[in-house]
Structures are given as structure tokens and as C-alpha cells.
Amino acid sequence: MDIGAVLENAILQFIGLNACYYAIAAIGLNVQFGYTGLLNFGQAGFMAAGAYGVGMTVSIMSISVWWGIGLGLLYSVALGLLMGAPTLRLRADYLAIVTIASAEIVRLVVRSVKFKGQFGGTDGLRNFAQAFQQVGIDLGLQPAQDYGWWIFTFSGRNLWNLIVGWSLVAIFGVIVWRLMKSPWGRVLKAIREDEDAVRSLGKSVFSYKMQALVFGGVIGAFAGMMLALGNASVQPDNFSRDLTFFVLTGLVLGGVAKVTGSIVGPMLFWGFYSFLDGLLRELVDKPVRIGDFTLLQSTDIGVVVFMIMGILLVLLMVYRPQGLFGNRKEMAFEGR
Amino acid sequence: MTQPVVGTSNHPTCGRRIVIVAFGLFLGLFGALGALLTPPGMASAEGESIQVQVKDQRRTASGRADNQPVAGVSVTVVDASGVEIASVVTDENGVALVAVPAKADYVVKIDVDTLPDGLALSADTPAEQTVTQDSFVTSKRIVNFFTGESQSEELSDAERISQRFADGIRLGLIIAMCSVGLSLIFGTTGLTNFAHGEMVTFGAMIAYFLNDRGIHILLAAPIAIAAGGLFGYSLDRFGFARFRARGIGLISQMVITLGMSIALKNLFLWRFGGRDKPYLDYTNQVGSKIGPITITQRDLIVTILAAVVLVSVALTLQYTRLGKATRAVSDNIDLASSTGIDSAKVIRLIWIVGGALAAMGGVFRGLDEQVSWDMGTSLLFLMFAGITLGGLGSAYGALVGGFVVGLLVETSTLVGVPTELKAAPALVILILILLVRPQGILGRAQRVG
């Protein structure tokens, strides 16, 4: 068994593309869930909005991929308004129900045969990221050449993805951090704790909640765009409920209402996930049997790791709801 | 292996340990379940391969596609330059595995003449499908061919409409049955339980596992329902009752249910496998005509049984002391407690009954369609739409709302909603209701301040 290789891979995943777009999505979710107390269980829907925004440009609309940024923004804003309008005046549960359902409907629509012409059906969309990759090449990163040192060697193509992705993480991290220090952020945090108090002070709670929902969703859309451009493809089943769950667990692991938590949490989550997955794959090279009962075989591992992650989320919420970086005093959820 | 008994251990202290023990027991229960339910080992091919699957999507009497495998169809794979790689015939699972030299572009062709009589490729499946190099996500690329009826016997509009209504009524009854627990748990504790769908799947799974061991479904079903009740009991006793006592907030609890949902769903997938499977009894029944609708005896009995159960639930709530206590707690827990109702007991009871009803709904759904690892999850949205429509927290609301949503979803295909997007109208209903009358049909506006 090669524990070194497993660790090496886990470390690479820790800073890899997946961790990167989870982090972007978690920064967005943190604005909604962490700071404002909005239960968005449909971040995957916003990510799909961004991903399909860039994905549709070249292959469906025959326009430059850069228009996709605007398109993705448009989709995510529309989705946010649609989710928020009926729910944000009501108690928190309704938003949770509507977001989780909307994200699922978005996935069903983009994978449907009916709209295959628009979204590519179950195959998804591809061949749209060339212009994006070309910028990396123009900056001197040869796609096939390796860069870096020790275990941190990346192909030029990956390196370009990572540079752009982590820059986005940094940009959104700073933006959110700044905003939460502003009076705007103060209103959001106050809403999280007691909306009636905020209302009684003359502020439109509905409007602020909508702003937070849409803003967090827009950041989620950027995560989706990064996913699409980095993988050079979009597939509908990338955007299942599991994606929302990954982002949420990462955020809770890091600690809600903390920008560092929302960035490092998803990285640790994905690093840990990869480690566990790699470790189990190393351990279970042949089916584990008890008598003639097959407990575990290699094809099960993905599923089992998933299951463990679900249990991890439960345990985190029970025993350390403030996560690794959170502040118990300012712990987010117990307001309402 | 742990004994598959959900113990009622009496450690008064140390909630932490009990939660962990409960988890352990729970996993043990499933380990044991899995021990009896070993999925057939899958042939995992080394290197790159293309797995061709031929599935029949002919509609059964009740109008659903159930993806029956089609065997004996010959399939050819050629590479980009037109050189034939292999030509194989699908096995009894409708699967043909073709090893390919590398991740590259290929064309997969199906020989339509080898399809069984009466079958043809469905309209949206071409006889040749192209596989591109980058569509190999893993080493195995799956290519599906779907078949349908070669010449469908046209149903008259009246027949189509009444058929959809009959199916809608059945789905509505099942959703209503599954939703009672979800709604009452919300009404009494304020918790929106995102793992409720898995409680439905749980019932269907237990029944399947017993059935698979040779126990007739008529016996397996009641055992599964009892297990569902026990499951609900354990969730409250070892989970949510303790979370409430620890002062864990509702929003945290909701996130917990999301984690539980993911964990359970994957547990089911692990032990049950990804394929839909029918119960062994009462399959392949021929539908008989009753008036304008064709319905199998099984589906008819499911419909009648579900209706009887729901009426009994409603009568119990209306007339018995327990039912009245339940409604009182759900209406206003403080007021109910002050009149001497033991609300903790009522909540425990709701979890048990809700779990049992969800399990029953799961078994019925499994009979109606097939058993699958995510059947409950896909019903969950419909349940949410139903209880929101009926009035969140109201028992009768869950019954009425669930029924209406089931009916609307099934009949939505009549007005041109594609079958694959059948769930979408439920979301539309949900949003409309929230905009127009957020308290639902039977709910009351809440007092503020």
C-alpha cells in the first residue's frame, strides 16, 4: 500500500480545481447562510446557472465565451429573484424548500431531452473553453509542459486554471470580507439574529435578504463558471444535490460567518475526501468479505466515502457547529 | 458484526455516546441487511471499455417506463477510421461490454433487426451513437439505447385522461401518506426534515430485503412498516429529542437532516445498488380494463389500501384522544403542554407513526413502480409541495395537499409537460402557493409578535 501517493494526491486535491470552485461557492453560500441566516440549499442551482452561462455561448449561441460571464450572471440573478420573491417574507424553512427544489428542477431541465438543443441534454456541453485556455497560452503557459517543483507540478493547462481559480477565491474573499465590515454587512448580521428588530429600525429586511441571496448566488455562479472553464465541459449531473451538500459541509467545517472558514473549510473538506477515497481504494484492492458476504468492494468506495461525509456533517453540526475557525459567541444559526 | 437490534439502552447521561452508539447500531442494522442482500458482483473490466446498455422504455399499463433490459441485441463498435473493434450481443441484463484499446473516438451501432419483435428504437435514440475521446469520464463509457413500442396502440383522449387521473390518484395517496409524518413533525417541533424521503426509501428497502429472502410481500410489508416505526422512534429518541435537549437550534437541526439524508441515501446505494428492482410478488400482472382505465389488480389494491389507511389516519386524528392531543400539540405546543398533554410523548409518537406511514408509502411506491435507492428523495419535493399547499404543520393539510400534488403531477403530462420534467409543476405550485396564500389551504395565518 502506498500511503505516500495517497497523501500526495490529497495534498494536490487540497489546492486543486475542485477545492477551488467549492471554495468560491462556499464564499457565496457564506454570504447567504453564514452572515444573513438564509438557508440556501440550492447553491448547485446557482453554479449550474454560471456553468451553463459560459457553456452555452460557443456551442449553442456561437458567441465568444466571454459573453458567458454576463450570461451566467443574468441567469443567477434571475434564479435568485425567482427563489427569493415568494419565500423571503416567510419563515426560513420555505427558502430551504424552494432552493433545494429549484436547484433540482434546474438540473432536470438542463439534462432533459426536451431542451437538448439549448443545454445539450445528459451529455452536457463542451468545446467552449478554448478562448479561455488560449489566454493562458498567450501568457506563456504551455498546456502540455509541466511547471512547479516537488509534488507540486502542474501542466500548463492546469496551472492556468488554478491561477485563475484561486485569484477568484482571493478576489471574492476580499470583497466579502470588506462588505461584511461595512454597514451593509452589519444589517445582514442583524437580520440573521432578529429580523423584526431590523424592521423596527426602518430597514427593508426583504430587500436586504434578496440582495444577500442574489449576491451569494452570483458568487456561486462564478464557481460554476470556473468549474465549466476548468473542466472544459459542463454536465448536468455535476449539479446534483450532492454538490450543494459538499459546499455546505465545507463551509460548516471551516466555520460559518468567517471568510477564512469559507475558504479553508472546503479545501480541507475536499482534501479529506480525496484522502479517504484514496486510502480506501488502497486498502480495498480486493473485495472485503465476511464469510460469503461482500462488505466492501472497490466499486462501492465512492459511495461509502460519500456516506461518511454525510455522517461528518451530522457530527460537525452536533459537536462543533462553529467549525474550525468560527466564533462560538457569534455562532450563526441559533438566531431563529 | 453488531446485532441488528436497535437497543433501548438506558444510559441516562452522555448524549454523545448514545448518538454514536445509535449510529453504530444503525450501521450494524444495515450491515446485516446488506449481508442478506448481496448484490451480484459486477464484472469490472481492466482498461478502457464501452458498456452498451439496451433498455426498453415501453410504457406499462400505468404509463411508466420501467427500463427493462433487452437481451440478444447485436451491437457493433467501430473506431474513428471505421475499423470494427468488436461486435457483441447484449446479455440478460441488456448489457454488452466492449473493451476498446484506448480513450478515443468511436461509433456504436445497434442492429435494429435483432431487436425483439414489437420493439423499435425510441424516437430520440439514433441507431448510431458517437463516443468522443473526452466523454470517457472514467475508463468505462456507458452508451444507452432506448427502445419503445414499434407501433403504439393509440389510446383515445378520454382513455388517456382517465388513465392519468387513475395514476394521479394513486401517486397522490402515496404522497399524502408519506407526508403526514413530515408535516406533523414540522408542526410539533418546527423541524423541516430533509431526511424524510430516506424514511420512505427505508420502508421499501426493508420490504425488498425480506422479500428477496423469500418472505412473501404480504408478510414483508407489515414488518417493513413496523421497522419504519422503529426507525422513526430511534431517530427521535437517539437523535432529535437529544438535539432539542442540548439546545441545538432548528436551523442546525435542518442541516443535520441534510447530512443524514446524504448518509442514508448513500448507504442505500451501497447496499442495494444503483439499479431499480421490483418486488418478487405481483410483478408482471396484466392490466384489466375497468371502464376507460387499464389497471393491474396490484395497483388497484394499492390504491384502495392507501385510501383506507388515509381515511383511518384522518378519523384517528379527528376522534381519538391521541389524535386530538396530536393536533393540539401541533397547533400550539405551549398551550397543549399547559393543559396537561405530555408533548414529548406526542412528538415521539408522531415520529413513530410518521416513520411507519412513510415506510408504508415506500412499500406501496415500490409495488407501484420499483424499489430504488433514491425513490424517497425524488418524492421529497412532491411531499414538500404537498404540505406547503395543504398548510405546513397541519395534519389534514398534508393529506389534502399531498393528494392534490400527486394528482397534478401525473396529469400535468396531459397538458404537454414532458414526462422527464413531471416534477417541475410541483415547484410551480409551491411558488404560487407561497406567493398567494403562504399558510396553505388549511393552514391558519400566524399571529405576529
Add this chain to the structure above:
Amino acid sequence: MKDADTPVPEQRELTEAAQQARAALASVDAVPGAPKPDPILVAHGIRRSFGGIVAVDVDRFEVQRGSITALIGPNGAGKTTFFNLLTGFDKPSTGAWSFDGTPMDGVPPHRTAARGMVRTFQLTKSLTKLPVIENMKLGATGQRGEKWWNGLFPWRWTAQEAEIEARADELLRRFKLDHMRDEYAGALSGGQRKLLEMARALMTDPTLVMLDEPMAGVNPALKQSLNQHVRGLRDLGMTVLFVEHDMDMVHDISDWVIVMAEGRVIAEGTPDDISTNTAVIDAYLGTHQGRSLLEDEL
């Protein structure tokens, strides 16, 4: 402004504002729904029922500008519901009301507050997870930095923020909370939270301050200073309407008392009128006991 530190003698000199308010109310008949010479708040036919039970049914209700008006009544009289209705937190089945001449029916709560009608809550809503000073700053209206597009550009709001902070600090000093300035509001005692909530409400620059049971859960030592603060509001030209059970406070500071029972206004008058009003005593005690209510400390 009056120095809050000096102990108040039992029989105070009435300030000019208080004398004016009492003089204006002297000519008003002590009957339910009596019209006031210069009402800031006028309500007509407000009804609210919950599932068949009528919680509020007020025919006419007026509050004199610049006065301190107490709203009293036994538990369940509908006082808090009435507050909720007036401030837009709840919607009446029927009825209309106006504030400073502007119709207010159907106005959402945040607009109510923005128009100068601010309220506090029976169960204090101090934001325990924000520091005291942040609680205060939240109260200020018209903040440029509260627009999301400005949030990122501190130079567009720091100057205003500094002004707001100065105002908040001054209010904190006045309410003797300055030593708690940087603590989380959760660290405050119940009474201090009441003070904080009132101070925060003042940050909105209101013309009408509506206090829902300001004395509930406040220790006696703090009550005196709370009383003074409420009086101070009148001296600063604000109108105060408050719900209270503490009859000492009612008698002590109010210029006018309105009594509700079973959703209706059953009596109005000066504190002295009310303490001898038999309808009020009946409402509180169920039977006519022939005793003065306010001596009795209910």
C-alpha cells in the same frame, strides 16, 4: 439637556414640555376615544381577529403630540397586538390610521420606522451577537454604507459612519452604557438591554417613540433612570406612547392614560382620573372593589 446623574426629588418641577402637554390635555374629556387638540397619531375602527377571537376592536384612538401617553390594561387586552397593528408588524382586518397627517394603513414596518414612528418590543430585541456600539449604529437611518454598491468603497461612507458613531457614543453616555460600548450585547443585563433598545430606537431620530413594556424585568435601581429617560424624550420634543404594567411608572410619568380591556378602549384620562375610574377597576379585578387601583400596585 438634563443631567441624568442627579437623583430626582420625589416631587419634581415639571419641565416646560411637560407643562405644555398637561395643559393641552387638561381640556380633553376623560372618555374613551376622546379627540385631542393636536393629535400626532389618529386611528379609527381598528379591528383584528384571530380565528374568530377578536383581539383588537378600537373605535377611536388619538395620541396628543408632545405628550407621554400610557396604554394600560389587563393581560390579553390586546395592547401589544394594537402596537403591532399600528407599526405595520400585523395587518388589521379593518381600520385606518394616520401618523402626523399621513395615512399609515398597509405601510410595512420598515417604512413606519423611517417616517418617524419607532417601536421597541416587550421581549427585548437587542442583537446579542453584535457589539453594543454596532447595535447603536444599526439604528441610524439613511446610511450610505448600507447600500451594497457603496459597501466596497469605504470613502463613500466612513465620514457618515464617524458622525453616526459620535451620536451613538453620546446616546450611550446618556443611557450610561458607554462602559459596555464594545461588549457583545449578549453580555448586558436585562435592564441594560432595555436601555440599549431604547437608545437604539432613538438613533432613528423618531418623532413618536412606542415602548412596549419598558419596565418589564428591569431592576428597581434602573427603573428610576429609565423613567427619566422617557421624560427626557418629551423634553426633546418627542411623543411617547408606552404599554406598561408598572403602575408606579404610569402614574409617575404619563400625561395621559388610555385603558384597554378585551380589545377595546374602555377608559381614558389623566393618571388621577384613571386611578379612580370604576370601569378600569372592574376590568382589572373583575368586580368592583371600591378601591383605588393605582395605590394597589397590581
